[in-house]
Amino acid sequence: MSEFNQPLGGNEMPRFGGPATMMRLPTQADARGLDAAFIGVPLDIGTSNRPGARLGPRQIRDESRMLRPYNMATRAAPFDSLQVADIGDVPVNTFNLPKNLEIIDAFYREVLSHGTTPLTMGGDHTFTLPILRAIARQHGPVGLIHIDAHADVNDHMFGESIAHGTPIRRAQEEGLLDSQRVVQIGLRGTGYAADDFDWCRRQGFRVVTAEQCWHKSLEPLMAEVREQMGDGPVYISFDIDGLDPSVAPGTGTVEMAGLTAAQGLEIVRGAWGLNVVGGDLMEVAPPYDPSGNTALMGATLLYEMLCVLPGVMRRD
Numbered sequence: 001m002s003e004f005n006q007p008l009g010g011n012e013m014p015r016f017g018g019p020a021t022m023m024r025l026p027t028q029a030d031a032r033g034l035d036a037a038f039i040g041v042p043l044d045i046g047t048s049n050r051p052g053a054r055l056g057p058r059q060i061r062d063e064s065r066m067l068r069p070y071n072m073a074t075r076a077a078p079f080d081s082l083q084v085a086d087i088g089d090v091p092v093n094t095f096n097l098p099k100n101l102e103i104i105d106a107f108y109r110e111v112l113s114h115g116t117t118p119l120t121m122g123g124d125h126t127f128t129l130p131i132l133r134a135i136a137r138q139h140g141p142v143g144l145i146h147i148d149a150h151a152d153v154n155d156h157m158f159g160e161s162i163a164h165g166t167p168i169r170r171a172q173e174e175g176l177l178d179s180q181r182v183v184q185i186g187l188r189g190t191g192y193a194a195d196d197f198d199w200c201r202r203q204g205f206r207v208v209t210a211e212q213c214w215h216k217s218l219e220p221l222m223a224e225v226r227e228q229m230g231d232g233p234v235y236i237s238f239d240i241d242g243l244d245p246s247v248a249p250g251t252g253t254v255e256m257a258g259l260t261a262a263q264g265l266e267i268v269r270g271a272w273g274l275n276v277v278g279g280d281l282m283e284v285a286p287p288y289d290p291s292g293n294t295a296l297m298g299a300t301l302l303y304e305m306l307c308v309l310p311g312v313m314r315r316d
Helices: 053-066 097-112 125-139 167-173 198-203 219-229 260-268 292-309
Strands: 036-041 085-089 115-120 141-147 179-188 206-209 231-240 275-282
Touching: 036 053, 036 097, 053 115, 053 275, 053 292, 097 115, 097 125, 097 179, 115 292, 125 141, 125 167, 125 231, 125 275, 141 167, 141 260, 167 179, 167 198, 167 275, 179 198, 179 219, 206 219, 206 275, 219 260, 231 260, 231 292, 260 292
Parallel strands: 036 085, 036 115, 115 275, 141 179, 141 231, 179 206, 231 275
Antiparallel strands: none
16 A cells, blocks of 8 residues: 555546545545645636636646646656645635735635645636745745746736736736746737837746747757756746647637647646746636547646656656
8 A cells, every 4th residue: 555645546536536625635634634736716806808717727627636636748647756636626715806815815825834835726817826926935036837829927907906917017026936936828819009019028037939839849949948947946837828729728818829738748847857846727717618628638737747746756
């Protein structure tokens, strides 16, 4: 018997049965004793177009039933290496966006107090901000690998400073980010001004547009990103709309000509060896993809984040 929690296998229980947890892992009430925890933030009141990401954590967990313990490509064996569980959802306030920043921040501070690395399924991208607040309180300003169709650096949306298009700007203003170790990958589409991405560059962020990623492997890019990130703490924030809607249509603010599924994997796998202190997968909105494929993409990317955490062994 392993000393670590194991996902419920498909030969022990049919994949359409068993607990509705991430990878059908055991669940517990808090992060005590865990090296890593899967957490849901079922909230989308910060979204600006199509709602539905509040349902993302539930469907990501459902589609994760297809995932098995061992990563056959990278040989990562996270469940032979770390104690992992699904600790459920943050008890969010459905009606008060600002109050949720406090609720989520407090929840993640408690998680981090146990030395646990949080891996989050959203939920809209607004709520990366309070997670980063808790992370930075624990680790100091962090490097950020941000995969997204949008830079999320709006100053305001409809006069509000907190929404799903503002979290990276607020995080930078609050000193949560090490701006020389921020890379944004997959940005694309139309803008309100010709210099919309230039604010990021002025902060010192590296901006890699989707067009710069077309028709190529991203392994060389990630070698450069690893060098840029160095030994400092790194957070991975993956908005599912960073992927092209041909493979991930179930999201609220789709943009054509995004990253391929394989490029998404290359980015996350390319973080191997970094001091990854947390990650999230946001903006899965199940109503717009009845096939469940978008949620399966999200579940797989979260599993890949688990596979690159410090301490995960790789089998020969």
